[in-house]
Every structure is written in C-alpha cells, then in structure tokens.
Amino acid sequence: MAVRGRPRGFDAEAALDRAVEVFWRQGYEGASLTDLTEAMGINRTSMYAAFGNKEELFHRAVARYAEADMAYAREALAQPTAYAVIESFLRANADALTRPDRPSGCLSVQGGLAEGGDSGRIARFLADSRLAGEHALAQRLTRAVEEGDLPAGTDPHALARYVMVVSEGNAVHAAAGAARTALHATVDIALQAVPRPHARTGA
Amino acid sequence: MAVRGRPRGFDAEAALDRAVEVFWRQGYEGASLTDLTEAMGINRTSMYAAFGNKEELFHRAVARYAEADMAYAREALAQPTAYAVIESFLRANADALTRPDRPSGCLSVQGGLAEGGDSGRIARFLADSRLAGEHALAQRLTRAVEEGDLPAGTDPHALARYVMVVSEGNAVHAAAGAARTALHATVDIALQAVPRPHARTGA
DNA sequence: CCTTTTCCGTACCGTTCGGTACTTAAGTCG
DNA sequence: CGACTTAAGTACCGAACGGTACGGAAAAGG
Numbered sequence: 054m055a056v057r058g059r060p061r062g063f064d065a066e067a068a069l070d071r072a073v074e075v076f077w078r079q080g081y082e083g084a085s086l087t088d089l090t091e092a093m094g095i096n097r098t099s100m101y102a103a104f105g106n107k108e109e110l111f112h113r114a115v116a117r118y119a120e121a122d123m124a125y126a127r128e129a130l131a132q133p134t135a136y137a138v139i140e141s142f143l144r145a146n147a148d149a150l151t152r153p154d155r156p157s158g159c160l161s162v163q164g165g166l167a168e169g170g171d172s173g174r175i176a177r178f179l180a181d182s183r184l185a186g187e188h189a190l191a192q193r194l195t196r197a198v199e200e201g202d203l204p205a206g207t208d209p210h211a212l213a214r215y216v217m218v219v220s221e222g223n224a225v226h227a228a229a230g231a232a233r234t235a236l237h238a239t240v241d242i243a244l245q246a247v248p249r250p251h252a253r254t255g256a
Numbered sequence: 257m258a259v260r261g262r263p264r265g266f267d268a269e270a271a272l273d274r275a276v277e278v279f280w281r282q283g284y285e286g287a288s289l290t291d292l293t294e295a296m297g298i299n300r301t302s303m304y305a306a307f308g309n310k311e312e313l314f315h316r317a318v319a320r321y322a323e324a325d326m327a328y329a330r331e332a333l334a335q336p337t338a339y340a341v342i343e344s345f346l347r348a349n350a351d352a353l354t355r356p357d358r359p360s361g362c363l364s365v366q367g368g369l370a371e372g373g374d375s376g377r378i379a380r381f382l383a384d385s386r387l388a389g390e391h392a393l394a395q396r397l398t399r400a401v402e403e404g405d406l407p408a409g410t411d412p413h414a415l416a417r418y419v420m421v422v423s424e425g426n427a428v429h430a431a432a433g434a435a436r437t438a439l440h441a442t443v444d445i446a447l448q449a450v451p452r453p454h455a456r457t458g459a
Numbered sequence: 460c461c462t463t464t465t466c467c468g469t470a471c472c473g474t475t476c477g478g479t480a481c482t483t484a485a486g487t488c489g
Numbered sequence: 490c491g492a493c494t495t496a497a498g499t500a501c502c503g504a505a506c507g508g509t510a511c512g513g514a515a516a517a518g519g
Contacts, residue, residue: 058465059515082285083372086507096467098509107507163369166361166431169286170475180432214429214438215445222425226417228369229383235417242418246449261495262485289477299497301479306496310477373505 065103066117068093073114073122077156081111081165081175111164111175115182118160125149126186135197139216139247140240142190146220147236150227158228162221187217204248212247219243268306269320271296276317276325280359284314284368284378314367314378318385321363328352329389338400342419342450343443345393349423350439353430361431365424390420407451415450422446 071092075084086107090097104110125145132138150158161183165175194209196202203209223236274295278287289310293303307313328348335341353361364386368378397412406412426439 057463057517059467059517061466062515078371080285080368080370080372082283083370085373085505087505096469097507098469099467101508102466158369162428165283166366166369166428167283167286168281169283170288176431183428183432208441211438211441211445214434215442218425218429218442218446219421220425221428222421222423225365225369225386225424225428226421228379229386231417235414238411238414239418239421242414242449243421243446244449245451246445246447248448259495260487260493262487262497264496265485288475290475299499300477301499302497304478 061099061103063093063095063099068095068100068103069110069113069117070121072110073118073160074156076111076114076164077118077158077160080163082169108171108175112178115161115164115179119182122149122155122160123186126189130189130193135194135202136244136247136249138190138193138197139212140244142216143219143223143240143243144237147223147233147240150224150236151231151233157230159221159224162224163228183217183221187213190216202250204250207248215246264302264306266296266298266302271298271303271306272313272316272320273324275313276321276363277359279314279317279367280321280361280363283366285372311374311378315381318364318367318382322385325352325358325363326389329392333392333396338397338405339447339450339452341393341396341400342415343447345419346422346426346443346446347440350426350436350443353427353439354434354436360433362424362427365427366431386420386424390416393419405453407453410451418449419446 071094072089075089075092078084079088086097086100089107089110090100093100095103100110104113125148126142129138129142129145132141149155161179164179166179167173168176191210191213194203194207194213198205198207198209203212219239223231223239226239227236274297275292278292278295281287282291289300289303292310292313293300296303298306303313307316328351329345332341332345332348335344352358364382367382369382370376371379394413394416397406397410397416400406401408401410401412406415422442426434426442429442430439
C-alpha cells in the first residue's frame, strides 16, 4: 500500500480533538502553537507536517467540531414537524453549550468574532459556517410551510434566523458561565414565538 | 492650583473614542498597541501616561462605550410598560448594531468571548458588564410584574435573560455583516414571546 | 545488509507583542 | 531669567508569536 518511510507516531484524529478543545476554550487568536501542540501531545513540526499551518488546523478543527459536537443539529432537522425541529435543536443546543466534559459555549462563536490580527478571515470563515447551518434550517422550514406545518405567510428564512439568534445568544451566555437550566428557561420563552399550524398565527 | 508642567497636547476623550472603535472592530486581543495609538493619533508613551496600560485603556473604552453607545438602553428602561421597554430596547439595539458610521456589532460581545492570552479576565470583565445590563432589565421587569404590567407568574429574570439573548444573538449576526432589516425581522419574531397583560396592548 | 522515505526533536528564524528608559520640548512659578 | 514639572518622541527591552532548517531516528524496499 506504498506506506514507505517511518509511520506517523500519533493518532491525527485524536490530536485534532485536543486542538478543538483548545480553540474552543481560547479562541483562534488566543490559542498559541505552544498551547495547541502541548495539548495535542505532539511536536511543533509534526503539527505542521500533518495539518499545514495554524489556520488549516483551525479549519480542520471546525470541521471536526461540526461533525462531532453538532451532530444534534442534523438530528433536529430530521424531526417530523417544524416545531419539533426547532425545539429539538434549541434543547440539544442548550445541552451542548453546557456539557460538563467540554468547554462552555460554541466554538463557532467564541472561535473569533472580531477581525483580529488577520483581516477578519477567521471571523468570516466562522460566520459562513454558522450561515450554512442557518440555511439548512431555513430550507427545512420552507418545506414545513409548503406542507402546511407552519402557517401560510410565515417567512422561513426569518424564522430560521430567529432560531439561530437564540442559539447564538445562548452561546454567548454559556461562554460567560450561564447554567444549563438558565439556557433552557430561555428556550422556554423563545419557543413561545414559534408559530404553530392550527393555533394562533404569529406576525 | 493650575496645571504645572507641559500641558497635554491631545484631547483624551477624543482619543478614547478612537480607541473604542479599534477595540470594537478588532477585539481586545486583536487590537495592538500600534493599532490603538495610531488610531488615537498619539504616541505610545502618551497613551501609557494617560491611561495606564492596555487593559486599563480597554476598561475606560468599555465604560465610554456603555455611556455613549448604549445610552438607548437607559432610555428603554424608562418606557412606561414592560412591553414598551423590551421593544424599545431591542429596536434601538438592532439599530445600534448596524450603524453605518460605527463598527458592526457590539463591543461588549466581540471585545472578547474566549479566554485568550490572559486567563479569561477580559472575557469575564465583559460578561460582568453585560450581566449588569441584564440585572437592570430584570429589576425593571420585576417592577412590571408587581404593577400587573406583566402577567402574574412571569419570571422577570428569565424574561430579562431572554431579551439579552436576543440582543446578543443579534450582535453575533451583526458582527457577521447582517443587515439592519434582518435584525428587525428577528425582533418582530422575538417580541411574539413577550407576555402581555390580559387586555390588548402594544402598537 | 544498505538505501530510501518519512517522521520527530532541537534549535533557531524574523517579527511583533506589551511595556519602558531616557532625552527633549513646552508649559508654570519664584 | 532660571528652576521646576510634566508631556512627547525615540529607541529599545525581554518575551512570545507563527513558522522552519536541519540532523538524527525509525520504518519499508531492495
């Protein structure tokens, strides 16, 4: 299988998982190469050989995060009704933001919001990745409107944006140390604004 | 008892205003002393003489920001009804987050969410400053419950937290370049969750 | 065995970071 | 006018930053 040369002495995926945690806790700028490689348990040069550079490592880390730590989002989209999609997403999100075994908050929010040392490339990359989720939700809600699962006249894009705003606002609170129960109390209120098919209409 | 020695050659408040913009756009970590002093139009040593160090300058900048750029929050608290307080706050907030003559978003959010190079002192400081606003709102809403302006049984702290979550979520969206109209559309939906006294109210 | 290929560790690169002596300029006071 | 006091400017500090050159170590192929 043409594996010539000395084989790699570490598990790249495991190392990436450690990098995710460091970026998550400290943000892109705040995570130094020393912080990262120490947590990954590998040498500086090994990291460069395996991942390219800090920015590429971050991209890989975000991809891994989206795949592993945001799996609940895809599960939520598979719920049968729009309301169930939204409730499932916000509930699982509140839990994910406050897992005791992981950093508080959301990597794609606290990874970097401001433009920082780079010219905003990191912030823009994260914004795009958040927007992808918003679009997926909007698409699901569009279907819900077509199916009569949301009242006619409901703007699915606006509703998706609202759900993401609640999710990201909760992420800010979680990063500040808010308790899981507090996030769920917010979700309780936020769900009141979600229009339902047969009950009262919204805006 | 007048000024001895050479008088200061710049307006400290004006320089602070420039510093606010740099921190706002680039965050605490992303704003270097060079970025700051160039924007402020003063020398490095002048900045240290006038403000102490970078962290103290940031504290002063956040205080100035709270006083100048968040004046709308105090005005909102003075509205006669709880609903008017919340709507006024969220509307003015959406406008403030997207002022064309200022950086997008909110200094107290994008100033620093992650723990970064310091051990989270900046993030904690900003979280505390946001929490102060949340408490002020909770206090106002507590009064509203007592006055019957919100339904009995309404949890004013939870509602205040919800409002702040919407505000901070909108700040995240604004930092990512969301349009003002989009933020207001989110506010439209968010307001649906605000409980009203049993008779009809609102605009 | 020896060569080839790749990985790992050290030691270092140039740059930028926040912060500071030290000198010079610009005022007031006696 | 000095004498004193304070600001402004230059030039620099040690440390940390992201990134790399290089030599030795470990595996596969012949």
